[in-house]
Every structure is written in structure tokens, then in C-alpha cells.
Amino acid sequence: MALSLVINHWHCNMLTQYHLNFATPGRDIINITDNITQCVAQANVTMGLCHIFLHHTSASLILCENADDLVRRDLEAFMLRLVPDGDLLYQHVAEGPDDMPSHVRTVLTQSFLMIPITNGKLALGTWQGIYLWEHRVRSHHRKVTVTVQG
Amino acid sequence: MALSLVINHWHCNMLTQYHLNFATPGRDIINITDNITQCVAQANVTMGLCHIFLHHTSASLILCENADDLVRRDLEAFMLRLVPDGDLLYQHVAEGPDDMPSHVRTVLTQSFLMIPITNGKLALGTWQGIYLWEHRVRSHHRKVTVTVQG
Amino acid sequence: MALSLVINHWHCNMLTQYHLNFATPGRDIINITDNITQCVAQANVTMGLCHIFLHHTSASLILCENADDLVRRDLEAFMLRLVPDGDLLYQHVAEGPDDMPSHVRTVLTQSFLMIPITNGKLALGTWQGIYLWEHRVRSHHRKVTVTVQG
Numbered sequence: 001m002a003l004s005l006v007i008n009h010w011h012c013n014m015l016t017q018y019h020l021n022f023a024t025p026g027r028d029i030i031n032i033t034d035n036i037t038q039c040v041a042q043a044n045v046t047m048g049l050c051h052i053f054l055h056h057t058s059a060s061l062i063l064c065e066n067a068d069d070l071v072r073r074d075l076e077a078f079m080l081r082l083v084p085d086g087d088l089l090y091q092h093v094a095e096g097p098d099d100m101p102s103h104v105r106t107v108l109t110q111s112f113l114m115i116p117i118t119n120g121k122l123a124l125g126t127w128q129g130i131y132l133w134e135h136r137v138r139s140h141h142r143k144v145t146v147t148v149q150g
Numbered sequence: 151m152a153l154s155l156v157i158n159h160w161h162c163n164m165l166t167q168y169h170l171n172f173a174t175p176g177r178d179i180i181n182i183t184d185n186i187t188q189c190v191a192q193a194n195v196t197m198g199l200c201h202i203f204l205h206h207t208s209a210s211l212i213l214c215e216n217a218d219d220l221v222r223r224d225l226e227a228f229m230l231r232l233v234p235d236g237d238l239l240y241q242h243v244a245e246g247p248d249d250m251p252s253h254v255r256t257v258l259t260q261s262f263l264m265i266p267i268t269n270g271k272l273a274l275g276t277w278q279g280i281y282l283w284e285h286r287v288r289s290h291h292r293k294v295t296v297t298v299q300g
Numbered sequence: 301m302a303l304s305l306v307i308n309h310w311h312c313n314m315l316t317q318y319h320l321n322f323a324t325p326g327r328d329i330i331n332i333t334d335n336i337t338q339c340v341a342q343a344n345v346t347m348g349l350c351h352i353f354l355h356h357t358s359a360s361l362i363l364c365e366n367a368d369d370l371v372r373r374d375l376e377a378f379m380l381r382l383v384p385d386g387d388l389l390y391q392h393v394a395e396g397p398d399d400m401p402s403h404v405r406t407v408l409t410q411s412f413l414m415i416p417i418t419n420g421k422l423a424l425g426t427w428q429g430i431y432l433w434e435h436r437v438r439s440h441h442r443k444v445t446v447t448v449q450g
Contacts, residue, residue: 013163013313015300017197017268047315049351049447051199053266055275057215063411065357065403070392074400075407077389082232082382089227092220100224103215107225111213111278112264114412116353116445118317123445125355128411145266145273147199149299149449150315163313165450167347167418201349203416205425207365232382239377242370250374253365257375261363261428262414295416295423297349299449 016043018146024134027098029064029072032144033130036115039146040122048117048150052130055143058102059134060109066129079105085137102135109133117150166193168296174284177248179214179222182294183280186265189296190272198267198300202280205293208252209284210259216279229255235287252285259283267300316343318446324434327398329364329372332444333430336415339446340422348417348450352430355443358402359434360409366429379405385437402435409433417450 018039024030040050054061065071083104086097113130116123134140168189174180190200204211215221233254236247266273284290318339324330340350354361365371383404386397416423432442
């Protein structure tokens with residue numbers, strides 16, 4: 001293990017908050033990296049952190065491989081098998097067979113992400129993308145708050 | 151996607167930390183939203199972030215639907231089926247049949263949450279609540295640190 | 301529930317960022333607590349937050365019990381059973397039977413952690429350690445960015 005490229009004592013005195021709205025097409029894993037990158041660019045921060053928060057309990061935010069669409073296809077296939085719709089285990093069924101599974105999927109993944117900003121840019125790895133995972137079968141409006149600090 | 155309601159360049163120069171202690175009744179999903187809301191109110195921050203950290207490896211913090219108690223009942227039922235107590239797979243069994251499952255449940259969920267503060271309030275979605283999930287069968291004392299910045 | 305030990309209005313005006321590199325031996329759960337502790341000590345912050353970010357989609361960061369090596373052994377055994385290598389469900393198979401499972405494992409765990417700093421130290425619980433979980437079977441170089449604020 002090696003420490004390197006330490007930037008000491010940068011002043012942290014700015015917080016900028018953005019409120020985004022997404023219309024999802026129903027169950028899908030949607031790339032929102034460009035939307036977040038745009039917020040960071042506008043906030044004009046050299047070094048800091050970017051926090052992304054989803055205000056819902058039946059959709060998730062994830063960091064996922066960004067090159068091969070089959071990864072998202074396989075991820076959804078895995079989750080559908082792990083947390084099947086219409087599972088007879090559930091008693092919370094009034095809102096449909098995909099509702100309780102959506103809450104479970106959300107708890108097994110993330111509702112927020114926090115990503116470093118380095119040299120003025122979101123410091124994602126080469127293969128990392130930011131995705132909004134809609135778990136409900138029908139389309140929904142989803143609200144995301146981005147807080148940039150640095 | 152639309153950007154809206156941008157609050158630019160708020161000064162971030164305050165950090166306030168609170169140390170909370172919870173006595174859990176044993177395995178249960180406990181609503182602690184009011185406790186966290188109280189910390190944020192006391193910190194008196196207009197815009198910022200609220201970080202919540204659980205200092206344990208056999209309990210979790212989750213964001214979950216807050217309206218129907220059956221959701222928490224179903225969530226516990228799902229987790230009990232996915233990570234059964236007394237699983238013969240485990241070698242770490244000295245502390246009881248619910249101990250290693252509690253570590254697994256913790257790794258599959260969250261030990262910390264971070265939620266935006268907007269207009270002086272914790273910006274949770276309408277259906278989002280903050281829950282402490284005790285995974286051990288017997289009651290425990292659980293320590294939570296809340297750090298408010300803004 | 302009781303509030304205690306409130307430290308009000310600490311000035312937050314420093315951000316320090318460290319870039320670490322780890323060579324993993326292949327699939328394993330590696331204790332990196334000392335490396336992170338070292339960053340926090342160097343940043344010289346009394347109260348604040350430490351953010352740890354992994355720039356990869358086939359390895360994870362987790363908080364896990366730090367006393368009994370069997371816990372990590374059992375955790376790996378559980379994950380191997382839940383997300384088996386070579387699963388016929390997957391279409392993203394070009395990079396080997398452990399590649400898509402590594403992406404799934406990452407999404408089910410964490411790519412970043414955020415831990416409070418109290419009295420100048422990383423405020424981990426007694427039994428909490430910070431681990432880098434290499435999911436790929438072969439050794440990899442893994443990049444971690446640590447951002448300390450306070």
C-alpha cells in the first residue's frame with residue numbers, strides 16, 4: 001500500500017445543492033452519470049465530495065460497470081431471481097406483486113452515493129457509472145438531490 | 151431530466167456531532183426518524199448533510215417505507231429466509247445461531263446513512279423513514295453517532 | 301434514547317485527500333483499517349468525517365467484525381453460495397466465470413464508506429474493521445481515495 005498525491009488543507013466552504021427529476025420507463029437500470037457530472041461541473045469545485053440522494057423506497061442508486069449493457073441485463077436477472085415478484089412470503093401486497101420486492105431490492109442496494117471530486121472532476125473509476133435502478137414495473141417520477149461540497 | 155432550485159455557494163463551516171444510545175428489544179426494525187430529526191433541528195443548519203453511523207457489526211441502519219408496518223414484517227421475513235439462523239455453512243458459531251447471520255445481514259445492508267438537509271430540514275422522501283435494524287435475537291445497547299454539517 | 305456529548309459548531313474548513321493503491325492476492329477480504337487510520341492521523345482533524353471510495357466495480361469496501369477470521373471465511377462462503385461463479389443465468393461471460401458474480405457482489409455490498417472522526421480519531425466501534433473485499437479470483441491493483449474533512 002502506498003500513499004500518494006496528497007492535497008492538503010483545501011478550504012471546504014461551499015455547498016451547492018441541485019434537485020433533479022427523472023421520469024423512468026418502468027423497471028430498468030438507467031445511466032445518470034452525465035446528469036451528475038453536469039452538476040459537479042456547474043458547482044465549480046476543485047476538490048471535494050458529491051452526494052447523490054434518491055427520495056424513494058422502491059428504486060435505487062448504484063455504481064455499476066458502464067461498458068457492456070449485458071451487465072445491467074444480468075444484474076436485473078439476478079435480482080429478479082433473488083427477490084421474485086409475487087412472492088407468497090409477503091403480506092404487504094395491496095400495491096401489486098412488484099411493490100414489496102421493490103422495497104426489498106432497495107434495502108439490498110443503495111439510496112445514496114457519495115463520490116470524491118478530484119482536480120475538478122467526479123473521480124469515478126474507468127468502468128464506474130452512476131445508475132438509477134427503477135424497481136417498479138410501471139413508470140415513475142423519481143426525485144434526486146445532489147449536494148456538492150468543496 | 152431537469153435541474154431546478156439550485157442554492158449556490160452556501161457556506162459550509164459548521165460540524166455538529168451527537169452521540170445517541172438505543173436499547174433494542176432484540177431482533178426488530180425500529181423507527182429512529184424522530185431522533186435524527188431532533189439532532190438536525192438542534193444543529194440549526196439551512197442546507198447541508200446529515201451523516202448517521204452505527205458502531206456495530208450485527209445491526210444495520212436502513213431507509214425504508216414508513217407507512218405500513220407489514221413492510222418491515224415482510225423485510226424481516228425475507229432476510230430470515232435469505233440468511234437463516236443456524237445455517238450449517240458457518241464456522242463462527244460460538245456466539246449463537248443468530249450471530250454470524252447478523253454479520254451477514256449487516257454487510258448486505260448499511261452501517262451508515264447520509265441524508266441531505268434542505269430548507270433547514272432532513273430532506274427525506276414522503277415515504278422514507280430511518281430505521282435501526284437489530285439483527286440479534288436478544289436485546290442490545292446500540293451506539294449511533296450523528297454528524298450534521300452545513 | 302439519550303443525546304450526549306454534543307460538540308457544537310466546530311469549524312469545517314479543511315479537506316484532505318489521499319490516494320491509496322492496493323495489490324490484492326485474488327479473492328479475499330483484506331483488513332485496511334490501519335491504512336485509513338494513518339490517513340486520518342496525518343490529516344490532523346479533531347472532529348469530522350472520513351470518506352473512503354473504491355474506484356472499481358468488481359471489489360467492495362465493507363465494515364465487518366474484526367476479531368475472528370472465521371467471520372470473513374463465513375462471509376465469503378455465504379456470498380459464494382448466494383452469487384455462484386459460472387451461473388448459467390448470465391450473458392456477460394467473456395471475462396470469465398467470476399466476472400459477472402463480482403459485479404453482483406459489488407452491488408449487494410458497498411463501494412464507499414463514511415466514518416465519523418471524534419476526538420481526532422476514526423470513531424469505529426470496538427468490533428468494526430474496514431475491509432477491501434476482492435471479488436475476482438486473480439490478483440488486481442485496486443485504487444482507493446480517502447477524503448478527510450473537519
